[in-house]
Amino acid sequence: MSQKDPGRGDARVPAADVAQLAAHLAALPDEAVVALLAARPDLASPPSASFTALAARAGARPSVEAALAGLDAVELAVAEAVLALGSRQAPELATALGVEEHDAARSLARLEDLALLIGAGPVQGLVDAVGPYPLGLGPSACPPPQTLPEPLPETLQDPGSTPVQAGSLSPEAQAMLAALAWGPPVGTVRAGGRSAGVDELLARGWLVPAGTGAGPGQNAGPGQGAARGAGPRAQQPAADRTRLVMPREVSLALRGGRLTREPLTPPDPAALALVDPGSLASESTRAAEELVRLAAALLAEWGREGAPVLRAGGVGVRSLARTAEALDLEPGATATLIEMVAGAGLLGLDEAGTAWVPSTEAASWTEAGTPERWARLAAAWPASARTPWLVGSRSDNGALRPVLGDDVEAAWARSLRHRVLVLLAQLEQGRAATPTWVRAALRAARPRRPVPSGAVTAVLAEAAMLGLTGSGALSRAGRVLAEAASGAGRHDTTRGPVPGQEEADAAGLLLSLEAALAADLPAPVDTLLIQSDLTAIVPGRPGTALAALLERSAQVESRGGALTVRFTPDSVRAALDSGVGAPELVRALERFSPTGLPDALTVLIDDAARRHGSVRVREVSTVLRVPDPAVAAALVGDPRVAELRLVELAPGVVVSCVPAARVLRTLRGAGLAPVLEDAEGRRLLSPDGGAGRQTAPPPTRPGNEHSVRRPRPGGRELAGLVARLRSGQDEQDTQGDPAPATDPVHALALLRQAQSSRSRLRLRIVGHDGAVQDRSVRVLAVEPDRVRLADVLRQTELTVAVHRIVSVEQA
Incomplete structure (x- = not known):
């Protein structure tokens, strides 16, 4: 494309108003409207009463922003290029953006399917979302400059360089061109300031005055008197600065006709290293087995001593440190393990809700085989909205985020795990993705959906810990899970949810994961080579019985x-x-040693057995003080209270391993009149009656009450909504004049449209006294939660809160 061709059109395409968008939507077939509502679910809930109301919402900036968040880099660039060049021709857009023509055509079709571009032009929300300078281009000059500058090729390769512009420009002018070429195309100089560079560019028409005041998106160039951006000297009053704009034709000439500085293509996966299939299977299965072992050790540790719940929720630092020491892990890895185990439903809160302990499902999980246990942990991971890497950091209110706390919950975490899994599955088998590559690929796929810092690295570390990846490449089991995640992201718009389908899919996924891991697991080894220095080697993967024996009787030195x-x-x-x-x-x-045991080991076992049990510890839940020895002896021998297993330790001191509440009930049932006392011996006449935990609690998933998942409507629901839209539109059309906009979204859309067109509106406003006033106004500005208006009849200005506007209609 020549340098001058793009400059001949208008800088902006006229935006389609609400009426034009409503007519476009009403003309679509029902299937297309259903597809639109499925692609933009915010338009379906709450449902609109007519196509006019739907158009007001679909063309508003909040809904457009939500739609843009799902577009890739090429689609977003095409949307901005349409606004910048005023062209919707795929060949011209492809040349200007440096993409393939079929990619430009696909992007245009995508924007049209989402109702962001229609025959009348882009919707107003798209214009507002892109901003005043699409792709960093300013408006066209009128009249256009007689000459245009030469391209700046060095700027294309090195954004930080200062090119030497051909011609007789001063260094200051060259620096200004380099600073403003790629946008924003606006800068300021002090009013009355002298600058040879500014004068040179003004004389050539390569900069034009744009009034006085701080314009949006100011940029800076070096040199005395040059255009200054945001900085210490840019904080002067608006009256002391003069705003200058680089015309669109000049920017395009400096860029060599290109609209973007960086290529829009995603990073090349060919640059990633290939992992040997054997090494990939070995490393991923080793990680999976280690995860299962650590999860079992965690359940055993918390089964012996639960993790107390803080008053503000979550598990405290002391419990986390104790668990990390018991598992020989770093606190960060321990927090990740705890969240994974809790997400799989293996933890729960005790009856009093004061401690996390193994749940009712932990026992059956512990008895299952390695593939079955691992599959449950892996299947729960993509659906988790937990962010364990934030444990120990501070929340917005300055409090530390505890493990299993409500603050370690983020709606985007679930989506990020799905996106990472699907992205890895798209790579060639064995390609090892790096965090840098994954971040770049995610950014190219969704530029307007930024990923928080450190999240990609943390999610990849979780996948490696689970054994879904090995050396960065997706394992066999990881691909099974990625296929399931990809299928979960595709919604069927032709029918609603099938009863029982979700449970069947979950059971099928578990079976597939178990089979995938079992296929990669090496054959178990039941040989233990014991040496005289009390070390032993298992030449391979130990079998289930050998692994359980070593887990109880030996310390692992290396794996x-x-x-x-x-x-x-x-x-x-x-x-x-x-x-x-x-x-x-x-x-x-x-039984596992091919030779006899070394004498050193047998001596070690005999010595440990001789000293084992020299001191005995009995867990006592309740102590009974009975002053009368005869009563105490009778109580111990009474068959009616035999279930309490009472033991007299000393005269008048009887103990039981049964909780105090149960002891009270049993003694009272036997006709006695016991009372409860505290550790100081004071009588408690209002006992709480709380019994100790006797059974495992049901699973409790942290953050479950804060889930942000919303079910999407099925095809039948959307088809019914389209029918109601057509009925409501027909009713509105039969009334003749358009009905006043009463809902806030529709009202704000009309207000923004009237601001752009300078048209007059009739508003009904509720005053501070509750009386409704009719005003004929022009819109000066639509601000957050309020609108500045000019009353045409009273010749006054007023500011009205949006919630006080009853209705809006054309005057």
């Missing part, structure tokens, strides 16, 4: 292609604590 463990006094004591006797432990080790 990899082989497992190395060491037997220590503490590890042998832990095996004895689990109920395994010394002879049983020796026989179990001998």
Whole structure:
């Protein structure tokens, strides 16, 4: 495209008003309207009464912003190029943007399907969302400059360079051209300031005055008297500055006819490294097995001692540190593990709601095989809206975010996990994605949906911890999960949800994940090579029984292609604590060892068994003080209270392992009159009756009450909504004059449209005294929550809150 051709059209395409958009929507077939409502779900809820009301919402900036958030870089650039060039020809747009013609045509069709571009032009919300300078281009000059500057090729390669412009321009003028070429095309100089560079550009028509005051999007150029952007010297009063604009023709000439500085194509996946399939399977399965082991250890640790809940919710730092030490993990990895286990429904709150403990589903999960246990953890991960990497950071109110707390919840986290999984699945098998590449690809796919800092790296680390990736490449099981996530993102607009389909899909996903992991798991090994230095090696992946034995009786020193463990006094004591006797432990080790056990190990086991149990600890829930020894003896031998398992430790001191509330009920049922007392011996006449936890609680998922997932309407619901839209539009058309806009969205759309066209409106406004006033006005400005108006009849200005506007209609 030549440098001068783009400058011949208007700088802006006239925006379509509400009536034109309503006529366009009403002319669409029902199937197209249903597709539009499915693609832009904010238009379907709450439902509109007519196509006019729907057009007011569809053309408003908030709804347009939501639609733009789902567009990729090429589609957004095409939308801005249409506004900048006034052209909707795919070849011209493709040349100006440096993309393929079919990509430009596809983007135009996408914008039309979303009702952002119609035959009458772009909707007003698109114009507002893009801003006054699409792609950094200013308005056309009138008249256009007689000569245009040469392109600045160095600026295209190096945005930070200062090119040497051909001709007799001063360095100051060259710097201004370089600063304003790619936009924003606006700068300011002090009123009355002298600058040779500004005078040169004004004389050539390469800068034009745009009035006095600080314009939007000011930019800066070096040099004395040059256009200054936001900075210390830009904070002067508006009256002390003069605003200058670079015409659109000049910007296009400096850019060499291109509209964008950076290419719009996504990053090339060919630059990513390839991972050997064997290494990928080995690393991913090793991570999956380690996750299962850590999850089981977490359940065992919290089964022994639950994690108390803070008053503000969540688990405190002390409990997190205790758990991290028990699992030999960093606190950050421990927080991630806790959130994964809770998301899989394996944790719950005890009866009092004061501590997190294993749930009722934890027992069956622990007894299952490795593939089954891993599949449950992996399947729950994409649907989680938790952000465990934020644990320990401070929230907006300055409080630390605790693990399992409500503050570690974000609606975008669920979407980000789905997007990352789908993106990795689109790569060639074995391609190892890096966080930098993933961030660039996500940015190209959704430029207006920014990803919070550090989130991509954290999500990729979670995928690696789960075994969904190995060395950055998606594993076999990871691809199964990615296919399920991709299918969950596609909504069927032809029918509503099928009863029971979601449960069937979840069960099928679990089976597929189990099969995928099992296919990559190496064959188990039941050989234990025990050495005289009390170390032992498993030359491969240990079988279930051997892994359980080593988990109880040895400490892991290294994991990899082989497992190395060491037997220590503490590890042998832990095996004895689990109920395994010394002879049983020796026989179990001998069963897996091809040779006899070293003497050092048998001596270690015998010594640990000899000292084991020298001190005994009994857990006591209730202490009974009985002053009369005869009453105490009778109480211990009374068969009516045998279930309390009372033991007399000393004269007048009887203990029970049953909670105090149950002891009170049982004794009272036996005809006694016990009373409760506190640790100081004072009587408590209003006992709380709280019993200790006897059974595992049901699963509790953190943040579940704050879920932001909204069900999308099905095809039948949308078809019914379209029928009501046509009925409402027909009723409105039969009334003749357009009905006044009464809903806030429609009213604001008419106000913005009247501001652009300078047309007159008739408003009904509720005054401070509750009386309704009729005003004939012109709109001066539409601001957040209020509107500035000029009363045409009273010749006054007024500011009205949006909620006080009853109706808006054309005068």
